[in-house]
Every structure is written in structure tokens, then in C-alpha cells.
Amino acid sequence: MSPISQKPLITVAGASSKQGRSVANALLASGRYRVRALTRSKDSPPMRQLAEHGAEVVVAPLALGHQAALTDAMRGSHGAFLMTPPTPPVPPPGQPELALGRELADAAYAAGVQHVVWSGLENVEMRTRGNKWAPHFTEKALVAEHIRTLPLRSSFIYLAFFYSNFLEYYVPRRGADGSLTFAIYLPPDIPMPFVDPLTATGPAVLEVFDHPEKYAGKTLPVIGEILTARQMVDTFVLVSGQKAHYASAYTRDELLQHFPEFGADEYLVRELVGMVEYAVEYGYYSPNRDVEWSRKIDPDALTWEQFLLRTKWQGERVSYGAPAESIQP
């Protein structure tokens, strides 16, 4: 193991998030990197835990208008993992996630960071020729385009749908007979990529920082398993021993029937419907992506069954410890 001072320093933006925590923990556990963990609050349980594991915790909000603070926070870093928090969609032409992503990237460049890893998603606007509206995908892709124009090394990870969506946002409802209804935003039998961000993001980003030249300019899907909504419910029944069934929340009407609370934000509804229609009709990933990569470099990436076994989830709502201030998955 190299002396601490010789280890490259990596700044992790959103270090208390599921993704950021995974990255910070994997980098620290490798023994090859120092980690600077950015947060709004040093006192949250995830940040206290990261500090105990050896991260340097620095207050710098993952929010627009903090470019100078973000630049200061990244100074001296060799690399940076950059991401955006869940961001409520706004009517066009507003692009808040693009604005924040650009600010983060520009701050990294101004701070002298040599290698940025950006957590992005596909450009839905471009792939669908404007037929579907999913700004939290498209704006991340536009940030990636901006990063590619900067004179630094860059790599891009594109995470699949999170397993945790069913624990945090689309929580199953228990009926009078005790059985659970999984209202899922996908049709029953269309295979889709899913992942556990809390355990799969770190190994992917560690691999990239360990082999910077190999992954320069690359876009890398991060996937745990490709499976259908019906398979997810069937597996839950087998692992948990509970009764559960699938219900469709795919169409706008079905989504609002099962999750009326989403109806308070018309643009959120439009975005959720646009996102799932995009994934079903065009594919979550562009056809040229290597959907095997993350499972090759991380054979321990959790399948849905392994995720259920490990978390012992029984269908209840779960908080991941750092409050996200919106419900956009």
C-alpha cells in the first residue's frame, strides 16, 4: 500500500447518496485512493460513517449557484466522481440538471481535476427524435457532451433502473388480506436493466480510476440484472415468502390510479410516463452499449434475488439515510 500522501485524491460529489456512498466506500476499501466526500451536512449518518472510514468530509452543496465552493472543494483532487441529485422536472426550456452538471464539471476543470467520471444517462430527446420527454435522462447526456469539450480525461457510467425505486418511491401497498400489490411502472413481460446503486456504482468507478487510459471517453452501463417486472414480483414472493402480485402502473392513468400523490406535479407525471415509454419503445440503453461490462468487472454485482436476500426486504418503505428532497426517481 502506498503512503497516504502518494495516493491520488478523488472527490466524490453527492457522497451521501446511494451512488456516491458506493463510490467513496469502494475507493477507500481498495486502499489505493484518498477520498474527499462532498455533502450539505457533515452530520448525517452516511457522512459520519464515511468519515469513520477515512474520508475527508467537506461541505459543498450539490446545488446550483455554488461553483466557487465546488471549485475550492475539488482543489488538489486527481479525479472526481460527479452526479446530480434527484431533480424535479421543470417546464421547457428550463434545464436545471444540465445547469448543475455543467457547473460541477466546470468546477472540476477549474480546480485542476485530471479525470472526471460522470454519472449520466442516454439522450432521450435525440434517440426518440423528440417523441418522448425524459429530461433527467437527456440533461445528463447533455452534461456528458459538455464534459467531452473540456481538456481533461472523462468517463461516463450509465446506471440501470434502481432496485431501490420499489423501496423508496414505488413502494408496494398491503391489502386487507395481507398480500402486497407491486404497482410497477413497466409492462409485465418486457426485460429491463436494473441495479443496486449502493453496491454496484463503486466497483465500476474504481475500475475506471484504476485503468484511466482504457476507459478514457468511454460510456459504461452499470447493471445488476436484466429482468421483467413479473419476474421481480415472482422472485420477491419466493424470497420473502409473502403473497404479492404485479399491477401495471405503466400508463398515465394507471400511474395516477396507484400513485395519486404524483398528480400534484404535472411535469413529474409527464416525465415518468415519457421515461418508461422511452425505455419500453426504444430500449433503456442505446444498442451500441456493452451491457455485459459491469457484470464482467464486478461478478458480485447483485441480481434482484441476491439483493432481496441481502437486504431481507419485506415490502416496507425504506429510507437510505440522506433525505432526497423530491420524489423524482
Ligand SMILES: NC(=O)c1ccc[n+]([C@@H]2O[C@H](COP(=O)([O-])OP(=O)(O)OC[C@H]3O[C@@H](n4cnc5c(N)ncnc54)[C@H](OP(=O)(O)O)[C@@H]3O)[C@@H](O)[C@H]2O)c1
Ligand atoms: N432511480 C433510478 O432508477 C435511477 C437510475 C439511474 C440514474 N438515476 C439518477 O441517480 C441520481 C440520484 O442518485 P442517488 O439515488 O444515488 O441519490 P440519493 O440517494 O437520492 O441522494 C442524493 C444526494 O444528493 C443530495 N441532495 C439531495 N437533494 C438535494 C438538494 N435539493 N440540494 C442539494 N443536494 C441534495 C443529498 O446529499 P447531502 O444531503 O449529503 O448533501 C443526497 O444524499 C439522480 O440524478 C437520478 O436521476 C436514478
